[in-house]
Amino acid sequence: MLTIENLHATVDGKEILKGLNLTVPEGEVHAVMGPNGSGKSTLAHVLAGRPGYAITAGTVRFKGRDLLALSPEERAREGLFLGFQYPVEIPGVNNVYLLKAAVNAARKHRGLAEVDAFEFLTLVRDKMRLMRMDESMLSRGVNEGFSGGEKKRNEILQMLVLEPSLAVLDETDSGLDIDALKVVASGVNTLRAPNRSLVLVTHYQRLLEHIVPDRVHVLVNGRIVRSGDRTLALELERRGYDWLIGEAA
Amino acid sequence: MSTAVLTRLKEEYGAARAALPGSVIDAHRRSEAIETLCAQGLPTGREENWRYTNLRVLERARFTPAQASAEVLPTLPEPLTGFARYVFVAGRLRSLATAPHGVTVRSLLSGGPADGAWRIASELPEARLALLNEAFATDAACIEARPEADHAGIELVFLAAAGADSGASYPRVRLALGSGARLTVVERHIGVGEASSLVNSAVRVELGPNAHLTHYRLQQCAARTAWFDTLTAELAADARYDLLAVGTGALASRSTVHARLTGRAAQLTLSAAALGAAQQSQDMYALSEHLAARTSTVQTFRGIASDRSRVAFNGKIAVRAQAAGTDSRQSLRGLLAGAQAEIDLRPQLEIYTDEVRCSHGATAGKLDENMLFYLLSRGIAPELAQHLLKWAFLEDVVAKIELPQLRRQIEHGLAGQMSEAVALKELL
Numbered sequence: 001m002l003t004i005e006n007l008h009a010t011v012d013g014k015e016i017l018k019g020l021n022l023t024v025p026e027g028e029v030h031a032v033m034g035p036n037g038s039g040k041s042t043l044a045h046v047l048a049g050r051p052g053y054a055i056t057a058g059t060v061r062f063k064g065r066d067l068l069a070l071s072p073e074e075r076a077r078e079g080l081f082l083g084f085q086y087p088v089e090i091p092g093v094n095n096v097y098l099l100k101a102a103v104n105a106a107r108k109h110r111g112l113a114e115v116d117a118f119e120f121l122t123l124v125r126d127k128m129r130l131m132r133m134d135e136s137m138l139s140r141g142v143n144e145g146f147s148g149g150e151k152k153r154n155e156i157l158q159m160l161v162l163e164p165s166l167a168v169l170d171e172t173d174s175g176l177d178i179d180a181l182k183v184v185a186s187g188v189n190t191l192r193a194p195n196r197s198l199v200l201v202t203h204y205q206r207l208l209e210h211i212v213p214d215r216v217h218v219l220v221n222g223r224i225v226r227s228g229d230r231t232l233a234l235e236l237e238r239r240g241y242d243w244l245i246g247e248a249a
Numbered sequence: 250m251s252t253a254v255l256t257r258l259k260e261e262y263g264a265a266r267a268a269l270p271g272s273v274i275d276a277h278r279r280s281e282a283i284e285t286l287c288a289q290g291l292p293t294g295r296e297e298n299w300r301y302t303n304l305r306v307l308e309r310a311r312f313t314p315a316q317a318s319a320e321v322l323p324t325l326p327e328p329l330t331g332f333a334r335y336v337f338v339a340g341r342l343r344s345l346a347t348a349p350h351g352v353t354v355r356s357l358l359s360g361g362p363a364d365g366a367w368r369i370a371s372e373l374p375e376a377r378l379a380l381l382n383e384a385f386a387t388d389a390a391c392i393e394a395r396p397e398a399d400h401a402g403i404e405l406v407f408l409a410a411a412g413a414d415s416g417a418s419y420p421r422v423r424l425a426l427g428s429g430a431r432l433t434v435v436e437r438h439i440g441v442g443e444a445s446s447l448v449n450s451a452v453r454v455e456l457g458p459n460a461h462l463t464h465y466r467l468q469q470c471a472a473r474t475a476w477f478d479t480l481t482a483e484l485a486a487d488a489r490y491d492l493l494a495v496g497t498g499a500l501a502s503r504s505t506v507h508a509r510l511t512g513r514a515a516q517l518t519l520s521a522a523a524l525g526a527a528q529q530s531q532d533m534y535a536l537s538e539h540l541a542a543r544t545s546t547v548q549t550f551r552g553i554a555s556d557r558s559r560v561a562f563n564g565k566i567a568v569r570a571q572a573a574g575t576d577s578r579q580s581l582r583g584l585l586a587g588a589q590a591e592i593d594l595r596p597q598l599e600i601y602t603d604e605v606r607c608s609h610g611a612t613a614g615k616l617d618e619n620m621l622f623y624l625l626s627r628g629i630a631p632e633l634a635q636h637l638l639k640w641a642f643l644e645d646v647v648a649k650i651e652l653p654q655l656r657r658q659i660e661h662g663l664a665g666q667m668s669e670a671v672a673l674k675e676l677l
């Protein structure tokens with residue numbers, strides 16, 4: 001699904017990703033963990049195609065294609081989804097309109113007709129119930145006045161409606177209380193499928209109790225310094241990141 | 250402004266004067282208006298409050314009123330349900346309606362008691378183009394709402410003449426609301442054809458105690474029109490004036506609004522949205538003069554400049570010594586959507602008393618990169634994403650349109666001006 005080789009990326013001339021390698025096979029859930037400032041969000045943004053990052057070396061293949069050659073909107077239409085660590089508020093752009101425009105953009109890309117308005121609303125309402133979101137949020141501006149937790153749930157709602165092949169969720173667990181975390185986790189789990197992959201970017205292993213990963217990677221100082229199974233997350237919980245930072249240096 | 254234009258203006262007036270209707274404005278006042286205007290001179294870019302106006306178009310303008318031709322009316326906007334519609338062609342009333350209960354609508358051209366005493370020009374130099382209207386006006390709509398008028402609706406459609414050679418048009422309106430009257434007025438300025446012409450409109454608003462006027466003004470003139478507009482208003486005690494202006498048309502557009510809040514606790518809300526594209530210039534100067542205690546002004550402006558256009562809003566709040574307890578808020582925002590576009594926002598405050606609450610903010614910037622990327626990351630095409638954000642930007646003004654039917658029309662107008670964003674239709 002996703003193969004990253006020797007990825008180097010800089011922001012304002014400062015190198016953040018320094019030769020990152022990561023492979024996420026189809027159907028698997030991978031966690032990327034690491035201390036603050038290690039480059040997790042940078043990786044997520046680079047994958048989604050955010051402007052402002054210079055890729056100085058390396059390749060990224062997504063479903064066999066050169067991901068870096070695609071524009072952000074093409075990546076999304078091809079089935080890449082980024083759940084933002086800090087989702088932006090867009091007052092005046094209606095949530096449901098955004099959802100519909102996003103779904104139709106992907107459908108058009110696949111040569112399908114626009115989604116039926118009634119079916120679409122039914123689907124969105126179903127997913128909202130799953131995410132324990134109030135329907136009134138649909139008619140509000142995108143994330144407008146949403147609490148931190150509501151924003152994260154809205155990200156997952158969008159993911160559930162768009163059904164991406166690869167979702168990169170950047171700290172979707174941060175700022176959630178335990179109940180909200182469970183709701184988010186169960187939402188994410190409904191999407192697990194043999195033809196779909198997930199990358200969970202997180203600082204804590206808490207989320208991984210609810211969404212059990214196939215692999216865990218540790219990102220330190222712009223590189224994956226260690227990979228393992230889910231027990232690696234538990235080890236990180238016990239020992240912290242310091243021992244790996246030492247190794248990475 | 251060159252003296253050549255003034256000379257031509259006087260000549261044109263001299264040639265036209267005999268045919269100008271005395272029932273609208275008597276000959277003496279017309280001559281006086283021309284004299285005063287010529288003495289003061291036409292506005293120039295050296296004047297602070299005309300700096301951002303495209304005044305060059307005045308040099309080419311023909312001032313002589315266009316003939317009221319028998320040309321067929323173009324398709325007019327769908328009439329608003331519950332509104333009495335009056336259509337003016339080249340400044341003359343063309344179609345009459347039945348006025349709502351408590352409201353009188355008169356065309357001064359078609360007779361009735363002469364009513365020439367009202368003036369639109371104030372002593373304000375920014376309002377002096379109303380003198381041009383006073384000199385050349387071919388008709389005037391005189392609308393009076395008596396106290397029993399309750400939520401009545403009037404729609405005024407001003408259709409400019411087609412061609413430059415056919416001359417200018419001079420829409421002229423007086424809106425007078427008696428004590429406690431309530432009225433909604435929709436005023437549209439539209440045009441036909443591509444040819445350039447001058448539209449010089451002048452509107453006088455007089456609100457009695459506790460009267461409430463909701464006034465929508467839509468400038469959708471033809472692409473090469475020069476629209477120079479002056480509105481003066483006087484608000485008595487507890488009067489409320491909700492003015493909402495949307496400008497999308499014309500090549501050069503300038504509107505001057507001078508509101509005097511003379512009665513205690515009078516309230517003014519001025520909400521304006523302007524879109525500039527291609528070579529358009531959209532300029533507005535709004536002065537809110539607080540002359541009594543506990544008066545309030547809320548000014549909201551949202552402007553988007555695309556391509557090589559220029560959008561300007563100059564909003565001044567003046568609080569005189571006797572206006573203790575004044576509350577004023579100003580929120581001016583501009584969005585630059587073209588590398589060669591220009592936005593000029595000037596919030597001005599002039600306060601002569603301590604006891605006031607005034608807040609103002611003015612920001613001009615580009616589309617928010619984070620918002621844009623968020624939309625792209627959901628698969629939305631860049632053009633649509635930009636349109637959505639521009640749309641959202643105007644929301645603060647558009648949301649204030651209380652009539653759903655009018656709001657839809659305005660939204661369609663805005664979407665149309667924002668170009669062929671087909672997908673935006675879904676939004677409406």
Ligand SMILES: Nc1ncnc2c1ncn2[C@@H]1O[C@H](COP(=O)(O)OP(=O)(O)O)[C@@H](O)[C@H]1O
Pocket residue numbers: 011012014016034035036037038039040041042043
């Ligand atoms: N625009 C920027 N300019 C300069 N440095 C940046 C910028 N954005 C992020 N960084 C730096 O890049 C590093 C990695 O940031 P980030 O990817 O957000 O880390 P994480 O998500 O792992 O906490 C940090 O040191 C951060 O300060």
Ligand SMILES: [Mg+2]
Pocket residue numbers: 040041042085171
């Ligand atoms: Mg981060």
